[in-house]
Amino acid sequence: MSVSREKGSSIFSGFRALGLYSSHLPHVVRFHKKHREFYVVTAVGQCFHTYNVKKLGIVSVSNALSEDISCLAADRMLVYAAYGKVISAFAKNREVVHTYKGHQADVHLLLPFGDHLISVDKESVVIIWDVESEDTYLQISFDKASFEVSAVMHPSTYLNKILFGSSQGSLQLWNVKSNKLLFTFPGWACAVTVLQQTPAVDVVGIGLASGQIIIHNIKFNETLMKFQQDWGPITALSFRTDGHPVMAAGSPVGHIGLWDLEEKKLIGQMRDAHTTAIAGLTFLHSEPLLISNGADNAIRVWIFDTPGGEGRLLRFRMGHSAPPTKVQHYDLSGQHILSAGQDGTLQSFSTVHERFNKSLGRGSLNKAKSKKKSVLYDTAKLPPITTFASESARQSDWDGIVACHQGFLVTTTWNYQKGSMGAHKLEPERFNKNRALNVHATAVDISSCGNFAVVALSSGHIDAYNIQSGFHRGQFGKDSAHSGPVRGVAVDGLNELVVSAGADRLLKIWKFKSKELLHTDSLPSSPASTLLHRDSGMLAIALDDFTISILDMETRRTVRRFCGQRGQVNDMTFSPDGRWLIVASMDCTIRTWDLPSGSLVNCFLVDSAAVSISFSPTGNFLASSHVDCLGIYLWSNNTLCSLVSLCPLPADYEPSVVMLPGTCPSKDDEEVDTDVESLEMAEYVSPAQLDEQLITLSLLPESRWKNLLNLDIIKKRNKPKEPPKVPKAAPFFIPTIPGLVPQFGQVETPSEEQSKVVNLGMLAQKSSFYLQLEGALETNLYEGAVQFLKELGPSAIDTELRSLAPDMGGDIRVMQSFLKMIGTMLHLKKDFDLAQAYLALFLKLHLQLIAEQPILMEEAETILEQLEETWISMQSLLNQSMCLLSYIKSALL
Known part of the structure; x- marks a missing residue:
């Protein structure tokens, strides 16, 4: 049954993404009271990841949204993520429980505020939502020309008060309960980029686009101190709360400045903390730990335990800061994937756990100098x-x-x-x-x-x-x-x-x-790349005309040519057994070609073209990297755990788009996919007989029929030296009938009238096989008798055939019926091996009797003609096949 798959891929399904840790959005730190542990939440594309700060181990990955996350916030219970004009609230770091719709522009600021959520869009419209009911509590519209909201915060201990910063430089303090503007701060004639509460009440840290940091008392409208950063606008601010009056400020070039608020001076510079702009900074409450993240796809935890005041790197999670260009499995375990990126680094990602990841660094002609000058300034x-x-x-x-x-x-x-x-x-x-x-x-x-x-x-x-x-x-x-x-x-x-x-x-x-x-x-065209499968000796050559040629290294001839790619072939990989060739091309397709049949068995589209692919040596995962994507995506091989029908795809097959791993399809999509999968995986049932000219062997093990002629020798060899001893007190058991399939027999109670020496009733009893042969003389149906013999062991078969003779209680007509059963098996050409074995044993036991009975001789002659005809037919088919095979070998050589 050939059913074209309407959706997705029949062989590969998205598993998860590796090497994705952070985007350009600031992280969010949460504290779990029950666990007494801090967690950091970072946005990665359409979902967010939650890590524990203790080991930076990933705790959960949220369900995917329909668009990339543009803003992230969290309170004690929920995590809020804005995408486009919509805001979603996640419970348990995973499931969407609330959705807030009402903005007419993209949301770029979020602030949880008790039982409410404050959101700001790019048109400077502020909406205050009731978290549970999802209703709008209040809406404030600012004039974008005079006050474009660029930062928002809630001053500590200020009931119902919210402080807004603008791109024009001024600040406004609002009472959101009464919807009143309480005070306007004229500002410092420069755009406000960051608003952050300091450990002191009434005091706010204000970061400006000029690189200036203002420590301002909003109660008395008094500036307490100013600092100037030379690395550009302030991107993040955070204050230590463990007894040290230190402020950390982030910059667009990746440096972190440390300022002493008592002595009002710069006490340290953490240069090149990130290779891109610092997105977020957070000092953990009452701990000397600073968490930073940036657009370079890295999360770092710094500890301040040195006398100099600067932090040292305690732990980190880091991926490529630029898209990877080449991925390849490293060893035969399939657990490590080497990845080279446009950022110049070579990294290894583990498919087991992130703690096994390692970075091999960036190449340099003089490694000693690069360590002194740092990677960024290495000439x-x-x-x-x-x-x-x-x-x-x-x-x-x-x-x-x-x-x-x-x-x-x-x-x-x-x-x-x-x-x-x-x-x-x-x-x-x-x-x-x-x-x-x-x-x-x-x-x-x-x-x-x-x-x-x-x-x-x-x-x-x-x-x-x-x-x-x-x-x-x-x-x-x-x-x-x-x-x-x-x-x-x-x-x-x-x-x-x-x-x-x-x-x-x-x-x-x-x-x-x-x-x-x-x-x-x-070659018919200029080659673009080659790939050799060493075990099979097959060389895949990708040509510039978008075709692929397969060369057999032993015969040195082209054995396959695959066409169908509509773009440049970016990368190729063989399955471990060399049966499949998976091809990634610029037409955003990933195709699977079956080498033995020379046909396309699987094809699906991705949103972003794959630039490199690698099949695991164990065959369980396909790894891929894509254009403008920082991660490495794993696709699980469905054929290892379920039945997959690999029918050749038609020439007009139109592949469908499959989302990259790490995204979760909706329930409706899963249901549709299951229905299609049930159609696709319809198991092919082989008929009982493929062709009338062919013979079919039984599926019984050889021990059931191959030793029938030597059964007497086997019994003599296995005869015990001493007779078995009867136990003094035999345990109670239910009697069973001998055979390969155990059956319980009836418990017979001894009768006083019955003789204890000989049971005359047992001698007169006929077996089931004997009765079936008797009945088949009239109906000419021998399927039941053949099936009965299949279930017996060698000894039981020998006993049944011996009992067919007249001196053993049998009859000549029943022996004739047995020969007719063999003739029927030969005519149908089914169970050919069993028919030969049963006939050989029958002739060995009753050859002299057959020669004396004309009716049996007539049946034996008929069987002889059938045997000769079948063997001649099979011999001609074998000779024809051998001749064709020899011709093909000579042509290839």
């Missing part, structure tokens, strides 16, 4: 990694990762266990005299033993290096391997062959040791 830093190869075979001995950098000639080695750059920088000596040449590394591969790296260059050269020493071990080709840039290079699993593809439309196979050219093949 010798390397450009982002474009591609890399990894091998864990010798990771304990030396480096196991080799990476190519964007537009850079030198390839670098990395050490996974140390979590840093490696010891060597691989560079050919031929370009030492003329470094001005625009030559860069384009592709790289590591041998399966982990000893050698093969690096391809845009000049057409291919070089081999020893990873342990970093020494050059030769080049492929006398002058160059290709006349144009090399687009792909791969080493086979036995270190015997190296295959390369160049922009000159040539595919070349080289000897690994001697660097000798073995084979050259022309």
